[in-house]
Amino acid sequence: MSSIEQGLVLMLVGVAVVFIFLVILVFITKLLSYVVLRYFPEKEKPAPKKPSAPAAGSRDAEIAAAIAAATAYSKR
Amino acid sequence: MSSIEQGLVLMLVGVAVVFIFLVILVFITKLLSYVVLRYFPEKEKPAPKKPSAPAAGSRDAEIAAAIAAATAYSKR
Amino acid sequence: MSSIEQGLVLMLVGVAVVFIFLVILVFITKLLSYVVLRYFPEKEKPAPKKPSAPAAGSRDAEIAAAIAAATAYSKR
Amino acid sequence: MNIANAFQEFWNATGVMNFTIGQLVMILVGLVMIYLAIAKKYEPLLLFTIGFGAILANIPVAEISGPEGFLGIFYQAGIANGLFPLLIFMGVGAMTDFGPMIANPKTLLLGAAAQVGIFIALLGALVLDMFPFISFSLADAASIGIIGGADGPTAIYVTSQLSMRLLGPIAVAAYSYMSLVPIIQPPIIRAFTTKKERVIKMEQLRHVTQLEKILFPIAALALCIVLLPTATPLIGSLMFGNLAKECGVVNRISDTLQNALINIVTIFLGLAVGSRMEAQYFLTFETLGILALGLVAFGFGTMTGILLAKVMNKFSKEDINPIIGAAGVSAVPMAARVANKVGQEENPHNFLLMHAMGPNVAGVLGSAVAAGILLAVVPILM
């Protein structure tokens, strides 16, 4: 097979697979958006998420408090 | 010697040395604090330390001045 | 040739070339300054340079606008 | 050895006495690249570092790009093994917002269409192979074609795997044409669209939720794993960065990828790529062919992107301005900004930027996919 023929094969496979791949990705993306928007709609604000999971959500605040305490302590 | 026996030896050596090490470190730390607090007590503020060693202490100020001068100069 | 003699040769070559190099650099620097100051004098402010090359100059502003738009969009 | 001899020997080791014409030409090329970076702001980060690397690589005697020179060390550390482009891709991922694409997934197809330029240029390289003084294997042709992906790291990665000897000219062509997108694309856009098409307004994009943005990189990577494992180093790195950014819990990583790490790697990558521009490898007819084919690739990619957008506009219920098809070549974010600008020339109140960002980031995926195909199929065919 001449190299030009190889090139044509490569082109066909290439263009086909690029399109197949991205067409599938279009459907996956649509499906994903559908599922998310229908079953996991975003709460009005992301903030309220935290109170519902205080153990995890307030962790940063806790660290901040600890650091503040430590800083105050070490600067005494 | 079976591997369990080896493990027991390792455990004994390990626990013993960990404790020996940290017990010594307790004494070193206490000694160190004693010496520092007794012979090198902290001045009221760390700031006054600088005037007592002007050659080294004012170096940063000097650099800052130099940079300020250089900036002023090059922005002219 | 003894190593001291080699050292003397090295010293002579070294000092000579360092001076030759930097003397040439003095002249190059003077020439460069002469040409720049004579033929490419700095405009009063570097800012006005941008309007004269809007395609390139306003690129940052364009990006900033795009980012602002994108941010506004994604924060909606 | 007397003192006169020493001076003589020293003189024999100066640059003056050891220059080849080719080295002088390449140093000039490096200076031109630096000039374009500084004065024209063309892809300044890359053209500046590559240009400087080209200068250093062509200094006689010093062998800075040799295996013991410092550019040679950079090259071995991250170009020969494909590491640096992947690290850059992590940073790119952490800076990419797939939101506009998720809001309008159809635009993914435009990112596919614009990759046709890659394969046109690949064919072109095989045609040029028949000319005297030019010899391109299939692997060479594939590496040349990927210039049409309009994505620097992808081009460098593919070339490092398939056709190392052409790394210099391919990387230079890729970054140069990426920087020239504002000059290359507008006439092509105007040639293949009517004024009526160019004034089309597009509906505002819907809001995309954080959860969609978190799930998209995972879904895209999953598809890539299933269908195209050879593209997973590229897509995986991209999605690692993107997920790090979107998930919101690893900001230290996301910030590092976008700043310290990508900046350091850019310096090393640029200099190392420049070091592949040694005169004896760069000043060949093949380089001329590569530069010509790169332009062909960009042109055809722009055209096929636009043409598909026109077709989609016909068949879609929402209006699609065909200009945004040109952004499918990638060259993020330049191509999207060009699309926006051409659109505003016809109607100053038409803001296409966000709509063009969809095909634009889709083009990055598209060229990574094309890269994966080349990496998978070329070894089979050869």
Added chain:
Amino acid sequence: MNIANAFQEFWNATGVMNFTIGQLVMILVGLVMIYLAIAKKYEPLLLFTIGFGAILANIPVAEISGPEGFLGIFYQAGIANGLFPLLIFMGVGAMTDFGPMIANPKTLLLGAAAQVGIFIALLGALVLDMFPFISFSLADAASIGIIGGADGPTAIYVTSQLSMRLLGPIAVAAYSYMSLVPIIQPPIIRAFTTKKERVIKMEQLRHVTQLEKILFPIAALALCIVLLPTATPLIGSLMFGNLAKECGVVNRISDTLQNALINIVTIFLGLAVGSRMEAQYFLTFETLGILALGLVAFGFGTMTGILLAKVMNKFSKEDINPIIGAAGVSAVPMAARVANKVGQEENPHNFLLMHAMGPNVAGVLGSAVAAGILLAVVPILM
């Protein structure tokens, strides 16, 4: 080769056609780790990067964790030689405040007591060795035990020196249990303390001067040099970072260790550790054993820490709340925060955080010392 053949060959190289069940399972494991990192914020920096590395390592065909894959390159560059955990330790040192420990040096003993878990798990591994399908050498057992040190970099460093093949499961166990400390420790604390003990208030800690903080890392390193040279890479790196922070004259170094460098290394380390989670090495009975032993180690360490704290409370003239003994396992700063929280459950006005930081950082020293002992004695015994 005709076009149908080419598609056939391409299809044969897809992920679909090359997956093993094990790889699918491991990709799922990686996804779970990423889920825990994002949704539960469990050690997000590490679980995110390790999880992503695990996914990439189990992609068929791509061989990303092989010697030429980019994860394999990270692995060789910094895990196989123990470099990355030491760089992390420098950063940890630059972020650690030994002040609370210097103010109350007795807490060092709690950092010692909680290391007993290491040796219990080590023994446990040797017992499991007698079961079929499980084979743990003494070096393996030592590496498994160090999970009980509750310190990721220490675990990775020891395992890289003694028992490389178990790196994946050991690192995963170490970081997972570190992130699960808020779930593992509270019931153990409650089981081994009375309500009366848990409400004990502790005296406020005295102020520690800068000179003490400067001299402590030097003194601790000196002791380590004299008594336990095999621990000096770990303790030396830790104290390098700590002294850089405390001395106040090399802020550029201290800032770099705490930010740019530790962030970059965390990315590389996490991905490289994840790359050791290839299905064929990870999905074994030994991994199950390691996960079980890790939990044993954490549990026993917590218990022995508490028990010594109870004893000390009996004999010390100042009151010691036994809860803070649990913080001796290290897992900085999680274990100290857990101690604080459990304390506040009984008495909301009881602030144990700073008191628990003493045993907490002592635990880091304690596990580094234990690591040094294992590195010194295991080669003698084998």
Added chain:
Amino acid sequence: MNIANAFQEFWNATGVMNFTIGQLVMILVGLVMIYLAIAKKYEPLLLFTIGFGAILANIPVAEISGPEGFLGIFYQAGIANGLFPLLIFMGVGAMTDFGPMIANPKTLLLGAAAQVGIFIALLGALVLDMFPFISFSLADAASIGIIGGADGPTAIYVTSQLSMRLLGPIAVAAYSYMSLVPIIQPPIIRAFTTKKERVIKMEQLRHVTQLEKILFPIAALALCIVLLPTATPLIGSLMFGNLAKECGVVNRISDTLQNALINIVTIFLGLAVGSRMEAQYFLTFETLGILALGLVAFGFGTMTGILLAKVMNKFSKEDINPIIGAAGVSAVPMAARVANKVGQEENPHNFLLMHAMGPNVAGVLGSAVAAGILLAVVPILM
């Protein structure tokens, strides 16, 4: 093996049982360096890291500076191949303002004159070679001489190319004397200038345009390429950083060179240099000779700089305060600040800082040029 044996073996592997006197001495030397860095702020970034490296390198048993130790890895990664000093030079370039030198190009000559100290020390080393217990080849002598360049990265680079075994003492001498410039230079300045000369006021420097600052690094590199290719790694790195800073379009690169990259490399370089201070290589008569010759080099360089400045003052139409000649040794920016301070001692209203910055940065060029000559000529002579 019973338990007593195990303790015995453990004891035999402690530091106590394996120390050599030399290692103790070197650990003390490391502590002194750290003390000087912290308490006296003498070149703290380098003396701190080198000192810490020296301590780690002299720990018995641990072999931290061996080929598999982490300091040995740093050493191989960036000192043995000359990479780290070049990266530092990029950062130095990005922090250097050649403006004062461009405004007054004559000061370049002072940067030349002060390099005479290099060659005096080189000769001195060859004289010492005739003494018993001391053996310096021509390459050794050249590396020792470069201490007089008063520029750490240049000294490390030259030594890594010519005389690796002396890297420890040469780097220590270079950085120590650089930090001692405020003590070494003032008496020499006073000895070779009259009070009348020291009060000379200099005309304010003219404004230098951005274009001049952009073209200067290119011009200087061009000259270096033509005349002295062996200096192009150093000068090229310096000018890469400087052009990145001055051109204004690659601020990401310039910032990275000045911060993240130079800080990370400084840590690695300092520790790796310290690792070359192992007792058996460092505690020799040759080290004493190197320390002595380094002082000679600094002294003579200061003197020749001043003497040329005096001559230039005689023949130049503008006034030149000879003090600024001392700044030609480099040691940026310490030497310029010393010149300023000595000037103000005579006349508090005489601000020489900006005038001394010219010779100061010229000294960096001068020592890089001298380095290039040594690298070019020494291999010819040997």
